[in-house]
Amino acid sequence: MIHLTIDDKSIEVPAGTTVLEAARQLDIDIPTLCYDSRLKPYGACRLCIVEIAGFPKPVTSCTTPAADNMVVRTNSALLHRLRKTTIELLLSDHPNDCMVCVRSGDCTLQELAYLYDVRENRFSGGMRDHNRPDANPFIQRDQNKCVMCGLCVRVCEEVQGVGAIGYSNRGFEAKVCPPFEKDLNCEFCGQCVSVCPTGALSGKMWAGQPRQEGVKLTDSTCTYCGCGCNITLHSHGDRLIRVSSKKTSHNRGWLCVKGRFGYDFVNRGDRLTTPLIRREKGGALEPASWDEAVQFVVTRMAGIKEKHGPDALAGLASARCTNEENYLFQKFFRSVIGTNNIDHCARY
Amino acid sequence: MNSEITVNVCLGTGGIAAGSEMVMEEFRKEFETAGVKNAKFGDRCKIHKVGCRGFCARDVLVDVSVGDKTWTYQYIQPEMVKRIVKDHVLGRQPITEWLVGDDYHTFHDNQKKVILGDLGKIDPESIEEYVAVAGYTAARKALTQMTPAEIIETMKKSGLRGRGGAGFPTGLKWSFCAANESDDRYIICNADEGDPGAFMDRSVVEGNPHAVLEGMIIGAYAIGATHGYVYIRAEYPLAVNRLNMALEQAKEKGFLGKKLFGTSFDFDIKVKLGAGAFVCGEETALIASIEGERGMPRAKPPFPANKGLWGKPTIINNVETLANIPAIINRGAEWFASIGSEKSKGTKVIALTGKIRNTGLIEIPMGTPLKDIIFNIGGGIEGDKLFKAVQTGGPSGGCIPQQHIDLPVDYEGLKSVGSMMGSGGMVVLDETDCMVNISKFFLEFTQAESCGKCVPCRIGTKRLLEILTRITEGNGRKGDIELLQELAEDVRDSSLCGLGMSAPNPVLSTLKYFRHEYEAHINQKKCPAKVCNKLLTFFIREDMCVGCGMCAKACSVAAITGEKKKPHHIDSSLCIKCGSCFDACKFSAVLKE
Ligand SMILES: Cc1cc2nc3c(=O)[nH]c(=O)nc-3n(C[C@H](O)[C@H](O)[C@H](O)COP(=O)(O)O)c2cc1C
Ligand code: SF4
Numbered sequence: 052m053i054h055l056t057i058d059d060k061s062i063e064v065p066a067g068t069t070v071l072e073a074a075r076q077l078d079i080d081i082p083t084l085c086y087d088s089r090l091k092p093y094g095a096c097r098l099c100i101v102e103i104a105g106f107p108k109p110v111t112s113c114t115t116p117a118a119d120n121m122v123v124r125t126n127s128a129l130l131h132r133l134r135k136t137t138i139e140l141l142l143s144d145h146p147n148d149c150m151v152c153v154r155s156g157d158c159t160l161q162e163l164a165y166l167y168d169v170r171e172n173r174f175s176g177g178m179r180d181h182n183r184p185d186a187n188p189f190i191q192r193d194q195n196k197c198v199m200c201g202l203c204v205r206v207c208e209e210v211q212g213v214g215a216i217g218y219s220n221r222g223f224e225a226k227v228c229p230p231f232e233k234d235l236n237c238e239f240c241g242q243c244v245s246v247c248p249t250g251a252l253s254g255k256m257w258a259g260q261p262r263q264e265g266v267k268l269t270d271s272t273c274t275y276c277g278c279g280c281n282i283t284l285h286s287h288g289d290r291l292i293r294v295s296s297k298k299t300s301h302n303r304g305w306l307c308v309k310g311r312f313g314y315d316f317v318n319r320g321d322r323l324t325t326p327l328i329r330r331e332k333g334g335a336l337e338p339a340s341w342d343e344a345v346q347f348v349v350t351r352m353a354g355i356k357e358k359h360g361p362d363a364l365a366g367l368a369s370a371r372c373t374n375e376e377n378y379l380f381q382k383f384f385r386s387v388i389g390t391n392n393i394d395h396c397a398r399y
Numbered sequence: 400m401n402s403e404i405t406v407n408v409c410l411g412t413g414g415i416a417a418g419s420e421m422v423m424e425e426f427r428k429e430f431e432t433a434g435v436k437n438a439k440f441g442d443r444c445k446i447h448k449v450g451c452r453g454f455c456a457r458d459v460l461v462d463v464s465v466g467d468k469t470w471t472y473q474y475i476q477p478e479m480v481k482r483i484v485k486d487h488v489l490g491r492q493p494i495t496e497w498l499v500g501d502d503y504h505t506f507h508d509n510q511k512k513v514i515l516g517d518l519g520k521i522d523p524e525s526i527e528e529y530v531a532v533a534g535y536t537a538a539r540k541a542l543t544q545m546t547p548a549e550i551i552e553t554m555k556k557s558g559l560r561g562r563g564g565a566g567f568p569t570g571l572k573w574s575f576c577a578a579n580e581s582d583d584r585y586i587i588c589n590a591d592e593g594d595p596g597a598f599m600d601r602s603v604v605e606g607n608p609h610a611v612l613e614g615m616i617i618g619a620y621a622i623g624a625t626h627g628y629v630y631i632r633a634e635y636p637l638a639v640n641r642l643n644m645a646l647e648q649a650k651e652k653g654f655l656g657k658k659l660f661g662t663s664f665d666f667d668i669k670v671k672l673g674a675g676a677f678v679c680g681e682e683t684a685l686i687a688s689i690e691g692e693r694g695m696p697r698a699k700p701p702f703p704a705n706k707g708l709w710g711k712p713t714i715i716n717n718v719e720t721l722a723n724i725p726a727i728i729n730r731g732a733e734w735f736a737s738i739g740s741e742k743s744k745g746t747k748v749i750a751l752t753g754k755i756r757n758t759g760l761i762e763i764p765m766g767t768p769l770k771d772i773i774f775n776i777g778g779g780i781e782g783d784k785l786f787k788a789v790q791t792g793g794p795s796g797g798c799i800p801q802q803h804i805d806l807p808v809d810y811e812g813l814k815s816v817g818s819m820m821g822s823g824g825m826v827v828l829d830e831t832d833c834m835v836n837i838s839k840f841f842l843e844f845t846q847a848e849s850c851g852k853c854v855p856c857r858i859g860t861k862r863l864l865e866i867l868t869r870i871t872e873g874n875g876r877k878g879d880i881e882l883l884q885e886l887a888e889d890v891r892d893s894s895l896c897g898l899g900m901s902a903p904n905p906v907l908s909t910l911k912y913f914r915h916e917y918e919a920h921i922n923q924k925k926c927p928a929k930v931c932n933k934l935l936t937f938f939i940r941e942d943m944c945v946g947c948g949m950c951a952k953a954c955s956v957a958a959i960t961g962e963k964k965k966p967h968h969i970d971s972s973l974c975i976k977c978g979s980c981f982d983a984c985k986f987s988a989v990l991k992e
């Protein structure tokens with residue numbers, strides 16, 4: 052174990068812990084923009100700088116491993132000045148349109164600007180213009196709002212293993228984009244969207260929907276597959292307007308394209324809300340209660356088994372069920388119905 | 400008097416640019432036609448290509464040696480060859496008016512050549528010639544008679560420090576790397592050399608590639624690396640070519656490959672071409688580039704010596720650092736430590752450029768006073784103008800003014816006045832250079848070469864450049880000096896890598912020593928050195944103007960009028976101050992004030 056002191060508080064952490072992680076354990080707040088505990092440290096935003104006794108100049112706490120007897124200061128006039136300059140520089144190249152930005156109220160940059168009281172900008176000057184239409188169906192890219200934290204690039208590579216986006220250009224004109232600046236064409240898992248600290252990446256279907264006021268958050272479980280990722284449903288009135296997932300969930304906040312973006316069916320008028328039964332041959336499907344539907348299935352299956360034997364029945368299980376449910380399903384077919392005619396959609 | 404005759408022609412990049420390949424061809428032809436080659440002298444007369452000896456301003460340089468006496472010719476062009484062959488080679492009558500003058504000797508005599516000694520003497524494309532000057536004896540000695548620990552100890556004792564910029568002690572760095580438990584290690588030669596105006600490493604690789612390879616072999620053995628890379632920029636085709644040639648030759652001779660010098664040590668070197676990004680000279684970006692990633696620096700720690708290429712302990716050394724190693728092994732740590740100043744040992748190769756008479760590549764003992772370099776070796780300021788400052792360390796360095804002219808040139812000396820050694824660039828500035836414009840020039844470079852990863856460098860250098868630009872264009876505001884100072888300090892103190900940390904140096908050092916020039920630009924809207932066009936008024940002196948009309952033709956906004964053969968006139972309300980007329984007038988009749 053390593054002992055160190057941060058802002059006069061001492062702490063013991065395992066080797067390999069960074070100064071930032073140690074400070075967070077002590078509930079000491081250090082501003083960050085390019086850090087995500089789920090990804091490798093990157094050291095690009097320079098906001099998490101701290102002063103360490105014996106070091107000639109401030110260092111980034113997200114990349115510096117804690118060492119024995121380190122004495123760390125997370126706040127000083129110098130650190131405040133450097134952080135404020137960095138934030139001011141970022142804002143000097145950022146569209147001033149929080150009023151109409153999808154991330155307003157939930158944006159790290161906006162929060163930092165407020166906390167560091169950046170009003171007038173000493174550095175206003177030329178600005179990038181990297182916005183271009185991207186015809187992909189899910190992800191809105193507003194690259195003029197990008198702070199180049201690299202979180203999207205890293206999550207796509209490190210977590211998703213896809214590497215659909217990278218950097219191009221140098222210096223002030225550096226930007227994040229898909230290869231050859233083409234339209235984004237990837238898995239559309241939206242992991243990148245979920246880590247973006249600004250409005251540079253968002254869901255296309257989020258546009259024009261309520262952001263904060265009147266939005267209700269409900270924790271739930273994704274129904275798309277047996278993994279059962281934890282999700283948070285954002286609803287407004289009787290409409291589902293967004294799906295997110297918390298970092299603290301067992302799926303660590305990561306979702307797939309369906310869980311994250313495939314929710315529009317919920318708001319559809321023609322969505323199925325009760326079982327349907329065709330009561331007469333050739334007749335229409337009619338709404339029924341669950342009791343009636345289950346009873347109907349039981350009666351028909353029993354009839355078939357009696358008349359034609361158990362092998363006249365077959366079961367096809369679904370990947371939307373959990374392992375346990377699938378186990379029970381095959382058990383039901385083998386032991387209760389008495390047939391080995393059992394299969395699963397994921398086999399094809 | 401049938402003594403041996405050798406004609407040495409400089410085939411460095413400078414020489415080739417001045418036409419040395421044609422000069423060489425001409426010698427070949429003349430020797431053929433004159434029958435020198437076969438009939439008269441047989442094999443005893445040879446034409447020999449050599450690397451850059453440093454005095455590129457005088458290229459093409461040709462040595463004619465007869466027996467042990469050598470004459471050096473300067474500014475040789477192909478059409479002059481005939482006479483040299485006729486008068487000198489055949490007639491034994493040197494052509495005195497074409498020979499180099501005293502300044503050629505002052506240029507060389509005040510230097511100390513450890514690295515550059517064999518450049519200009521041996522054929523860089525011949526391993527035999529390198530071997531003939533004791534080449535690869537150091538590697539043999541190191542591998543067969545010394546333990547890795549002894550080599551590292553020798554490096555430590557020699558006091559050798561990295562020539563790539565930071566001046567980190569080489570032996571210490573090697574010992575860090577060797578101390579790691581690891582199944583594999585790498586050694587990389589950094590030949591990226593991206594500073595504008597720098598050509599030290601390029602000349603060494605072009606002129607003596609085997610010395611660099613030999614240094615790498617010794618380093619590899621000392622740290623236990625079995626693979627090496629030379630990371631060299633693709634814009635150095637001649638260097639790449641000679642390097643590849645040298646690698647082939649060394650492999651053929653068994654100096655690279657398996658079981659070197661009969662020991663059990665295996666070592667191989669690959670060449671990796673850099674695509675010309677300045678930042679790829681930074682060691683972590685260089686590693687990323689070799690790994691196939693975008694060349695962006697990574698946070699340190701971990702340092703490459705502990706976790707570098709492919710996550711393995713890696714040593715990165717500069718070309719010049721490595722080229723010093725064979726000499727240290729052969730001549731001993733004490734010898735090396737006897738050269739130079741207290742904390743900076745050995746020599747330093749410097750690319751001397753700017754407003755100086757003798758531009759070129761020089762090598763001086765560390766600690767040589769600035770004054771000696773500029774006024775002895777360099778021959779003073781061109782055109783007898785007044786010395787103003789010297790810019791050292793490339794885009795990351797600073798400008799040193801007249802008051803520090805006695806400064807010893809070593810790591811500590813340069814640092815103490817807000818500049819740095821960097822890789823060894825030295826640009827001399829005179830009274831006609833505007834210091835605000837100079838810092839703008841360097842900022843243009845660094846802001847374009849920033850990798851864009853971290854905020855202070857990506858946006859900060861851009862904002863610094865914007866402020867400098869508006870000052871040079873007459874739009875400087877009250878408070879701009881303070882703003883520049885603050886922003887420059889903040890970029891320096893919070894950037895991720897050396898590029899951003901040092902990019903503000905030109906601004907900070909000129910603000911320190913030439914603040915009055917900034918003030919004149921901002922407050923009086925004047926450029927004291929008359930460089931910043933937007934702050935000048937252009938006019939024509941009637942008594943000098945012959946009415947040729949060249950200026951009027953050059954003016955894109957038709958601000959100049961006048962009848963043919965009569966004095967012309969500039970309408971200052973139309974003039975956009977582009978300076979085209981100033982450049983166009985052959986009679987110096989256009990003035991700026
Ligand atoms: C922006 C930047 C560019 C650099 N370019 C070079 C270079 O072209 N050649 C070089 O040898 N070192 C360069 N360096 C220094 C290297 O990072 C590294 O310190 C050096 O190669 C180590 O070798 P040494 O110990 O032999 O000096 C550069 C550093 C920075 C920050
Ligand atoms: S949606 Fe997923 S796969 Fe596509 S770029 Fe983002 S992280 Fe990568």
Ligand code: SF4
Nearest residue numbers: 197198200201203247
């Ligand atoms: S798009 Fe978002 S996550 Fe990606 S680099 Fe820009 S700000 Fe960061």
Ligand code: SF4
Nearest residue numbers: 850852853856896899
């Ligand atoms: S200081 Fe500049 S070059 Fe270095 S990492 Fe930051 S942006 Fe890239």
Ligand code: FES
Nearest residue numbers: 094096097099113
């Ligand atoms: S959070 Fe450490 S540099 Fe961005």
